[in-house]
Amino acid sequence: MTWGSWGKNLSKAEMSELIDYCVENGITTFDHADIYGGYDNEEAFGDAFFKSEIPRDRVQLITKCGIQYVCKSRDNKVKHYDYSKDYIVWSAERSLSKLKTDYLDLFLLHRPSPLMEPDEIAEAILYLQKEGKIKEFGVSNFSPSQIALLESVIPVAANQVEFSLTAEKLMFDGTFDDCILHNRTAMAWSPLGSYFRETNKRRKRIKKVMKQFKKKYKADSSQILLAWILKHPSKVHPVVGTTNKDRLKASTRATEIELELEDWFSLLVASQGHKVP
Numbered sequence: 001m002t003w004g005s006w007g008k009n010l011s012k013a014e015m016s017e018l019i020d021y022c023v024e025n026g027i028t029t030f031d032h033a034d035i036y037g038g039y040d041n042e043e044a045f046g047d048a049f050f051k052s053e054i055p056r057d058r059v060q061l062i063t064k065c066g067i068q069y070v071c072k073s074r075d076n077k078v079k080h081y082d083y084s085k086d087y088i089v090w091s092a093e094r095s096l097s098k099l100k101t102d103y104l105d106l107f108l109l110h111r112p113s114p115l116m117e118p119d120e121i122a123e124a125i126l127y128l129q130k131e132g133k134i135k136e137f138g139v140s141n142f143s144p145s146q147i148a149l150l151e152s153v154i155p156v157a158a159n160q161v162e163f164s165l166t167a168e169k170l171m172f173d174g175t176f177d178d179c180i181l182h183n184r185t186a187m188a189w190s191p192l193g194s195y196f197r198e199t200n201k202r203r204k205r206i207k208k209v210m211k212q213f214k215k216k217y218k219a220d221s222s223q224i225l226l227a228w229i230l231k232h233p234s235k236v237h238p239v240v241g242t243t244n245k246d247r248l249k250a251s252t253r254a255t256e257i258e259l260e261l262e263d264w265f266s267l268l269v270a271s272q273g274h275k276v277p
Contacts, residue, residue, distance in 0.1 A: 001037075006041075006270075010243065025252060028060060029059070029060040029062065029237075031063075031239050033063060041155070042095055043099075046098050046099040047100070049100060061102060061105055061106075063107060064110035064140055065109065066110040075157060084120060085116070089128060095131065096235055101136060104134045106134075108160060109142070112141065112143070116146075116150075142159055144177070145271065158187060159178070160187035160188075160239065161186075163236060164188065164229065164230050171232065176232060176234040179234045182268065190241070191225065191226060192238065202271060205271070208270070209267055219254075223255075223257060224252060228259060228264060231264050236272065
């Protein structure tokens with residue numbers, strides 16, 4: 001999301017170099033959405049990926065559809081969601097063209113719509129799978145009941161949601177229970193939460209606890225925050241948004257950090273501001 005006009009506005013050469021760097025450091029999954037950059041990021045990435053000459057089977061490409069965004073490239077009067085069969089198929093094929101690939105490893109519905117028709121969504125997804133255009137189908141920002149609605153007609157392989165130490169409520173509303181129960185891939189966008197963005201009482205509490213853990217685990221705050229996510233039994237995959245090479249490489253070290261049980265709860269208590277019930 002941050003590679004294009006909504007963030008660093010990287011050139012094709014810069015994107016290509018960053019893709020190479022990611023793959024060289026074991027980061028091979030790239031998370032997109034059609035709307036990122038006002039519907040421009042996919043094409044920019046596709047051009048950069050083509051330039052990189054990395055074999056397609058070395059990476060995993062994810063994208064999302066459904067949000068009709070108000071911007072210069074769309075004639076929309078109000079932001080809304082479109083999950084008609086024709087739109088889903090058109091959007092997936094458009095993403096394939098822009099990303100310069102024959103298939104998507106994972107295709108997500110970006111946000112739930114109150115007007116979703118499960119049967120119509122299933123028709124679109126089954127067509128795309130039959131044609132070999134998508135491997136797996138998932139959702140983003142869906143509740144367990146909304147996923148159950150879709151699963152009445154089609155399997156849902158993944159749910160990408162907002163989750164971090166400062167946005168921890170999904171651990172308690174059944175979202176991750178659902179992922180564990182149905183062997184559904186859990187993904188977390190904004191995995192560092194508001195820790196680096198806000199200065200408030202919550203951050204001060206976390207920072208106080210974090211100070212001792214940074215020494216204990218020989219890690220920085222970002223790595224501790226990612227390690228906290230990775231300890232959850234739903235095996236959450238953090239979607240890391242930085243374009244900074246040093247931070248990207250440092251993020252991978254979080255997979256080597258195993259927070260002790262009481263340390264994990266100490267961070268949770270600091271975030272919530274009260275002991276667990």
